[in-house]
Amino acid sequence: MNHQLKHFVIKRKWLVKLINGLFNLKNRTVFDRIIEERKLLSVFNYVELAESIPYAPREIVIDNNLYGIAHALKKYANLDVKKSLNGYIEHGIFFGNLVREDEKIYPLKNVITYGAMRVKHLKASGINKDILPIGPFIHYAVPLLEGEEFYKLKKELGRVLLVFPSHSIIGVDSDYDQGAFINKIEKIRSDYDSVLVSLYWTDALKPEIVRLYESFGYKIVSSGHRFDLNFLSRQRSIIELADFTISNSVGTHVGYCIYLNKPHYIYRQEIKYNAHNEKLKKHFDAVRTKENWDTLNEELEELYEIFCNEKVEITEIQRKVVDKYWGISYLRSPEELRSLLN
DSSP states (O other), rough: HHHHHHHHHHHHHHHHHHHHHHHHHHHHHHHHHHHHHTTTOTOHHHHHHHHHOOOOOOSSSSGGGSSSSHHHHHHTOOOTTTSOOOOEEEOSSOOOSSHHHHHHSSSSSSSEEOOOHHHHHHHHTSSSSEEEOOOOOGGGGSSOOOOOHHHHHHHHHEEEEEEEOOOOOOTTTEEOOOHHHHHHHHGGGGGEEEEEEEEEOOHHHHHHHHHHHHHHOEEEEEOOTTTTTTTTHHHHHHHHHOOOOOSSOOOOOHHHHHHHTOEEOOOOOEEEESSSSSHHHHHHHHHOHHHHHHHHHHHHHHHHHTTOOSSSSSHHHHHHHHHHHHHHHGGGOOHHHHHHHH
């Protein structure tokens, strides 16, 4: 869908509801069955977890239907999971002062985000919505693995090094020096019994990426397809299995790891994002202005600087900066969240 047409549609709630209704008429039964089936899969069944899921939206905002975030928030707040939220969820951590046009034009009351820095940027953008910082979204997800099932798996794995490689998205591939990254992992792994590599669903379906990591004896895990309602719950369980975590770029996972008391190290690499065609490349390059890029890079530098050491303990400055961006101090009780979202 081109952006002009998309903006025409999302300005009209009745039209979005009509389109959603058609998708649900076509896909809801299959969608519900797939979600229930995948809930039972092991986190190591990365191929099955990454396979396509038909679109059957409960949410008016297209992006609210990603990663099970809205589903987790509604369950936590004891709200009707079948009813759309009256707000736009910023589904990943945003750095810099870019505020997407979609956030402004959806005819909804709220923007739901993480922490104080993002609140500052949203206010400066002049957005005409109430801004609701609620902290790391993973707080609101019930772990998919609990009790005996979790402890049995943890015992089998022993001490776990969890790896988050920079990932591709639809139409854009992530390109980095995999050999250098693996060399760093190998230098760290001697202190651990198992190495888990958490692959985003688009990369879990690429045999060449999987084979490379598996050739070093690493185990591949995945949080699932982007439409999986249990994505966030599965991601929480994967992180909770870890004793130490490492990535090669800044992302939402960094704050999630710190919130869940898992030390994190960023092995900084140059990451190139290669679009599949010229149209996508132009769109990708044009998303941000120079000011957007400047604020983005400034904030990323702050994160890279404090996570550049392989410390096995979380420092106070790391917790402070994670609170600044991910908003741990904004976490809400079920009653508070229900009051905000109602």
